[in-house]
Amino acid sequence: MKKTKPDDVLEDLYLQVARIRHFEAALHELWTAGLIPGEMHLGTGEEGVVAGVVANLVDGDAMALDHRSTPPLVARGVDLKAMVLEMLGSEKGLCAGMGGHMHLFSREHLAASSGIVGSSVPMGSGFALAAQQLSPGKVAVAFLGEGAMNQGMVLEGLNLAVTWKLPLVIVCKDNGWSITTRTRGVTGGGLVQRARAFGMRAVQVDGFRVDRVCKAAGAAVRSARAGRGPTFIHARCMHIHGHFIGDPVLRIYGDPIGELKPIAWPLVRAISCRPGAGMPHRVGSLTGIGATLAGLGYRTYVSRRDPYKIAGRLIDASAQAALDAEARDEVRGAVEAAISEAGVKNIA
Ligand SMILES: Cc1ncc(C[n+]2csc(CCOP(=O)(O)OP(=O)(O)O)c2C)c(N)n1
Numbered sequence: 001m002k003k004t005k006p007d008d009v010l011e012d013l014y015l016q017v018a019r020i021r022h023f024e025a026a027l028h029e030l031w032t033a034g035l036i037p038g039e040m041h042l043g044t045g046e047e048g049v050v051a052g053v054v055a056n057l058v059d060g061d062a063m064a065l066d067h068r069s070t071p072p073l074v075a076r077g078v079d080l081k082a083m084v085l086e087m088l089g090s091e092k093g094l095c096a097g098m099g100g101h102m103h104l105f106s107r108e109h110l111a112a113s114s115g116i117v118g119s120s121v122p123m124g125s126g127f128a129l130a131a132q133q134l135s136p137g138k139v140a141v142a143f144l145g146e147g148a149m150n151q152g153m154v155l156e157g158l159n160l161a162v163t164w165k166l167p168l169v170i171v172c173k174d175n176g177w178s179i180t181t182r183t184r185g186v187t188g189g190g191l192v193q194r195a196r197a198f199g200m201r202a203v204q205v206d207g208f209r210v211d212r213v214c215k216a217a218g219a220a221v222r223s224a225r226a227g228r229g230p231t232f233i234h235a236r237c238m239h240i241h242g243h244f245i246g247d248p249v250l251r252i253y254g255d256p257i258g259e260l261k262p263i264a265w266p267l268v269r270a271i272s273c274r275p276g277a278g279m280p281h282r283v284g285s286l287t288g289i290g291a292t293l294a295g296l297g298y299r300t301y302v303s304r305r306d307p308y309k310i311a312g313r314l315i316d317a318s319a320q321a322a323l324d325a326e327a328r329d330e331v332r333g334a335v336e337a338a339i340s341e342a343g344v345k346n347i348a
C-alpha cells in the first residue's frame with residue numbers, strides 16, 4: 001500500500017482507529033448483556049473517516065455529531081469512563097445519564113451530538129459562526145451520513161456556510177444505506193457535485209484509508225482556519241454491524257430459518273389477499289425486499305473492507321500489535337472502572 005504520511009503520524013492514526021474499534025466493541029458487549037437501554041448505533045466501519053478528520057483538530061475547535069457520535073468523541077479525547085457511565089444511564093455519566101448514546105455533549109470539547117438526522121449541519125454552522133465571530137482561527141466539523149444529505153436543514157446549513165464563509169468542514173460518511181433504504185434510490189445526482197453547486201470546495205476520499213482522509217481533512221481544516229470558508233468531504237465507509245446492533249436484516253443472514261419463519265406467513269398473506277394492488281405491483285414489492293436483503297448482505301459480507309485492518313497494514317507489525325494492545329487495555333480499564341462505579345453486578 002502506498003503511504004501518504006510519515007510512520008509516526010500513521011502510528012498515531014492507527015492508535016485512534018484502534019481505540020475507536022475497541023470502544024465500539026465494548027459498547028457492543030455491554031448492549032448485548034442488556035446493560036445499555038434502547039437502540040445502539042455503532043460507528044464500527046467509520047473509524048478511518050473519523051480518526052482521519054479528528055486528527056486535524058486542536059483545542060477550541062468544535063464538532064457537531066450525528067447518531068453515531070461515540071467514535072469522534074473517543075478520537076477527540078473525551079473521558080472513556082464518563083462515556084461508558086453515560087451509556088449505562090448513570091448520573092456520573094458524561095451527560096448525567098440523561099443523553100444516552102445519541103445525545104452526547106462535552107462542553108470542554110465543544111462537541112454535541114443529536115439523533116435528529118441532518119441536524120449536525122445547522123449545528124456545525126452555528127459552531128462555525130461562533131468560531132468566526134469569537135475565536136478566529138478555530139474551526140467546526142459536522143459529521144453526517146449520506147442519507148441526511150436529503151434533509152432540508154442540511155441544504156439550508158450548506159447555503160449559510162458558504163454565504164457567510166464559515167470555518168466549517170462537512171464530513172459526509174457514505175455507507176450507501178439509510179437504515180434499509182438504498183441511498184442511490186432516493187438521492188439525485190452526485191453529493192460532491194451537489195455541494196459544489198452551493199459554491200463550496202468539495203472533495204471525495206476513500207474513507208477506508210485513514211491516512212488519505214487525514215490528508216484531505218488537513219487541507220480542508222487549513223482552508224477553514226485561513227478564513228476561506230467551508231469544504232465538503234465525501235468519504236465512503238460501511239457499517240459492519242448494520243444500522244444498529246441486532247439489525248434484523250443482518251440477523252436473517254445469521255439465522256435464516258429462525259428469522260424468516262415468523263415473517264414468511266404474513267408475507268404470503270400480503271401477496272395473496274384481496275382486494276388491493278395488482279399482482280405485478282405485489283411481485284415488484286417482494287422483489288424489492290429481496291433486493292434489499294441481497295444488497296445489504298453483499299455490502300456486509302462480500303464487498304466488506306475494514307478500515308481498522310487497513311490502518312494496521314500501514315505500519316510495522318510490531319508497532320501495530322503494541323498500539324492495539326495499548327488501545328484495548330485503555331478501553332478495558334475504562335469499562336471496568338465504569339461498571340464498578342455504576343454498581344453494575346450482572347455483567348456476563
Ligand atoms: C429527522 C429524522 N428522520 C428520521 C430519523 C430516523 N433515522 C435514524 S437513522 C436514519 C438513517 C440515516 O441514514 P444516514 O444519514 O445515511 O446515516 P447512517 O445511519 O447510514 O449512518 C433515519 C432515517 C431520524 N432519526 N431523524
Ligand SMILES: [Mg+2]
Nearest residue numbers: 145146175177
Ligand atoms: Mg448512510
